Amino acid sequence: MGSVINLRQARKAKARSEKEKQAEANRARFGQTKEQKTKLRFEADKLRRHLDGHKRETGIQADQSNDGQTDSGQTDSARMDQESD
Numbered sequence: 001m002g003s004v005i006n007l008r009q010a011r012k013a014k015a016r017s018e019k020e021k022q023a024e025a026n027r028a029r030f031g032q033t034k035e036q037k038t039k040l041r042f043e044a045d046k047l048r049r050h051l052d053g054h055k056r057e058t059g060i061q062a063d064q065s066n067d068g069q070t071d072s073g074q075t076d077s078a079r080m081d082q083e084s085d
Contacts, residue, residue: 032040
């Protein structure tokens, strides 16, 4: 005769194994810890800042970077108002 098993325990064991399979699939799918993601994000930011610091500003880009201010610190519209007086 076969061995007697507790059905409640069997259901729980089956649920645990299914959850473990799902967890394994998720680990493979998402794959990185929060620490790894943070480190990669930090390194990408550092590289972007490094490259942005070494960009050369020419022509239109230089005009846009100073937001319409002249060397004296006045905006273009304020300078035009002074010239018209």
